[in-house]
Every structure is written in structure tokens, then in C-alpha cells.
Amino acid sequence: MQAAQAVPSPATSTIRYARxxxxxxxxxxxxxxxxxxxxxFGAADKFLPDGLTRLEPLDFLSPGERRFLNRIxxxxxxxxxxxxxxxxxxxxxxxxxxxxxxxxVALEALVRFTDEELxxxxxxxxxxxxxxxxxxAGYLFVPEPNTVAQxxxxxxxxxVLALTCDxxxxxxxxxxxxxxxxxxxxxxxxDVFLFHWKEESQHAVLDELEWQREDAKLTPEERDxxxxxxxxxxxxxxxxxxxxxxADSAYFMANKPQAGVLDAGEVETIRKTMLAAYRWQYxxxxxxxxxxxxxLTGLITPAQGQRIQDALAGLQ
Ligand SMILES: [Fe+2]
Ligand SMILES: [Fe+2]
Numbered sequence: 273m274q275a276a277q278a279v280p281s282p283a284t285s286t287i288r289y290a291r292x293x294x295x296x297x298x299x300x301x302x303x304x305x306x307x308x309x310x311x312x313f314g315a316a317d318k319f320l321p322d323g324l325t326r327l328e329p330l331d332f333l334s335p336g337e338r339r340f341l342n343r344i345x346x347x348x349x350x351x352x353x354x355x356x357x358x359x360x361x362x363x364x365x366x367x368x369x370x371x372x373x374x375x376x377v378a379l380e381a382l383v384r385f386t387d388e389e390l391x392x393x394x395x396x397x398x399x400x401x402x403x404x405x406x407x408x409a410g411y412l413f414v415p416e417p418n419t420v421a422q423x424x425x426x427x428x429x430x431x432v433l434a435l436t437c438d439x440x441x442x443x444x445x446x447x448x449x450x451x452x453x454x455x456x457x458x459x460x461x462x463d464v465f466l467f468h469w470k471e472e473s474q475h476a477v478l479d480e481l482e483w484q485r486e487d488a489k490l491t492p493e494e495r496d497x498x499x500x501x502x503x504x505x506x507x508x509x510x511x512x513x514x515x516x517x518x519a520d521s522a523y524f525m526a527n528k529p530q531a532g533v534l535d536a537g538e539v540e541t542i543r544k545t546m547l548a549a550y551r552w553q554y555x556x557x558x559x560x561x562x563x564x565x566x567x568l569t570g571l572i573t574p575a576q577g578q579r580i581q582d583a584l585a586g587l588q
Contacts, residue, residue, distance in 0.1 A: 282375070285481055289381040292474040296384045299470045303395050307467050308460070313406045317458035319346020321450040324557075326549040332538055336529045341542075344411070344520045345549060346461060347403040351413040352516075352554065353468070354396030356439055359421035360475075361389035363432050366425075367482050378481075385478050388471045393417075399464055408527040414515045423508055428494070430486050431501035435509075437479035437567065442558040443472040480567060487571050499576045503583045509554060510587050517547035551587055559584055 280288070301307060313319075318339060322328075325345050327338050368382040404411070424432055447469035451462060490498065521543045525534075534542070558564060559580075569577055 280481065280484065286375055286377050288477060288481060289375070289378045292381045292477055293377065293384060296388070296471065296474050301467050301470070303391065303398060307395060307463055308398060311460045313402055313458055313460060315406050317343065317406075317461065318456045319343050319458060319461045320349060321454040321457065323450045324446060324549070324553055326552055327545060329541055329545045334530050340527070340529055341524055343407060344524055345546070347400065347407065347411060348413065348516055348520055349553065350396045350399040350403070350464065353443065354393050354400070355415055355417045355420060357389045357393050358417035359424040359432070360436050360439070361386045361393070362421055362425060363429070363436060364389070367429065367486070381478055385475055388475070392468060392471070395464065395468070410526060411523050412519050414519050415512045420512065424505060427501040427505055428498040430483070430490060430495065430498035431505055433479060433483040433486055434502050434568065435505045437476065437483055438558040438564050440472050440476040440479055441561055441564050442554070444469055444476060445557065445561050483567070495572065496576065499572060499579060503580060506555060506583060506587070510551065513550040513554060514547060517543065517550050521546050555584065555587060
């Protein structure tokens with residue numbers, strides 16, 4: 273049996289869409305004028321908080337080597353959001369079709385959402401260029417945005433909206449709970465995620481509205497198939513993380529600051545620690561947050577919830 277969750281009435285939804293437009297207009301920012309402001313990253317800047325990078329198992333590395341790994345993870349973090357936003361923007365344009373000749377407030381909110389995601393992708397491309405100026409050559413971001421988007425957009429809209437909602441809640445939780453609080457992080461890197469978070473706050477509300485609207489159209493059988501799609505999407509994200517953790521570990525090994533040789537066990541620990549950190553950043557820290565859990569369990573049965581939990585438990 274499906275858990276009961278009230279679908280917002282059209283009038284309530286319109287008020288929430290309108291509030292997103294209002295907030296989006298109020299906090300609207302520009303990449304050069306507000307975020308980058310002609311700044312560059314420093315050669316030793318820290319990019320991410322320790323709570324996200326999870327490098328504690330690597331106590332055999334020097335502080336300089338751990339800082340280098342932190343910068344690699346930060347560079348990948350910016351690239352990863354740029355990658356995910358390719359399919360997020362495309363899906364929002366697609367679902368906006370249902371408002372074309374209907375709720376014009378909802379349509380405007382989704383058009384602004386898509387416009388903001390295009391801007392965010394440009395911001396993350398600029399951050400990649402700035403990171404390349406202060407890090408050794410050879411870094412490779414493996415996943416290709418259009419290939420990933422084609423795979424994701426081939427799944428049901430319900431599953432894509434669930435994944436999108438999760439990702440956009442993640443951007444808020446990471447910023448509010450760890451990036452904002454870390455006084456050691458590069459001021460430029462922190463600003464990137466401060467300004468990103470400001471616009472993502474509206475996106476997360478719109479994801480909820482569109483996900484619930486989509487859910488109301490599904491039969492129990494369609495929803496059950498959509499749960500399988502969501503599990504396939506999470507497995508797809510994990511496959512990307514495995515590739516990138518491997519590439520980032522190899523980049524570290526080829527460019528690490530200290531000349532000392534690592535033994536095979538230490539190299540293996542670095543690879544495992546990188547993958548565990550990426551799984552935490554992009555899968556578990558989102559799946560475990562209260563708001564996402566509340567929304568998801570409101571739409572699915574306990575048995576479907578268990579299927580998702582079992583799939584997540586396999587990614588440790
Ligand atoms: Fe974004
Ligand atoms: Fe977004």
C-alpha cells in the first residue's frame with residue numbers, strides 16, 4: 273500500500289512557485305560581478321571541509337599531500353555539479369511543457385530554474401579553468417555531461433525528479449552544514465558554493481512540487497517500475513564515482529608533493545578512501561537527509577523503501 277502524502281492543491285502550489293520566483297529575482301547573481309570578482313585560487317588553498325573529504329584514514333600521508341588530495345576532490349566536486357546540472361536543466365525544460373498552456377507562474381519558475389542551471393554550468397566550467405591554473409597538468413574529469421544526461425533522461429521522469437531533488441538538497445546541506453562553517457577554505461571556493469546554494473534553495477522547492485505532481489499521475493505499477501529506475505540511476509552515479517575516484521587517485525600518485533614511495537597497501541587505501549569519500553558526498557549524505565527521506569517515504573511503500581535501502585547498503 274502506498275503511504276499517504278497530500279499532493280499540494282493547485283492554489284497552494286501556485287503560491288510556492290510564486291515565492292520561488294520572488295526569491296530567485298531577489299538573490300539573482302552574476303558570475304563575474306558577484307562570484308569570481310577577478311580572483312584566482314592560491315597554490316595551497318583548501319577547497320573542501322574535512323567532513324566531506326574524509327581523508328582521516330590517510331594518516332601516512334604528509335599534511336601537504338592530504339591538502340593536495342583535498343584540492344583534487346574540490347576540483348572534482350565543482351565538475352560533478354556541472355555534470356549533473358546538464359540533465360537537471362534538460363529535465364526541467366521538459367516538465368515545463370505541462371505548464372505551457374496552464375499555470376504561467378509555474379512556467380516562469382521553471383524557466384528561471386533552467387536559466388540558473390545554465391549559468392551554474394558556466395560557473396563550474398570557469399572554476400575548472402581556474403583550478404587548472406594552480407594544479408599540475410594531467411587532471412582528468414572522466415564523465416561526459418551529454419552521455420550521462422542521455423542515460424539519465426532515458427529513465428522515468430519520477431526517478432529523474434527524485435534524483436534531482438536529492439542532489440539539490442545535497443547542495444544545501446553541504447553548504448549550510450560544512451562549507452559555510454569551515455574558516456580555512458578558499459574564500460573564492462566558498463563563495464562559489466554560497467552563491468550556488470542561494471539559487472539551489474529555490475530549485476529544491478520546485479523539485480518537490482514537480483516530483484509530487486508527477487507522482488500523482490502514476491499507477492502503482494508505474495511507480496514500482498520508477499523505483500527500479502531510481503535504483504538504476506543511483507547505480508549509474510556510483511559507476512561514475514568509481515571511474516573518477518580511480519582517475520583522481522592516479523592523478524594524485526603521478527603528482528604528489530612528497531618524493532617518498534608508497535607501498536601497495538597504502539596505494540590501495542588511497543583508492544578506497546577516495547571512493548568512500550565520493551560515495552559519501554554524492555550518494556549517502558543526500559539519501560540520509562531528513563527532508564529527502566520524508567518526501568520519498570511519503571510516495572512509496574515500505575517494501576519499495578526497503579529495496580532502495582538494500583541497493584544503498586551495497587554501495588559501502
Ligand atoms: Fe545548480
Ligand atoms: Fe539546481
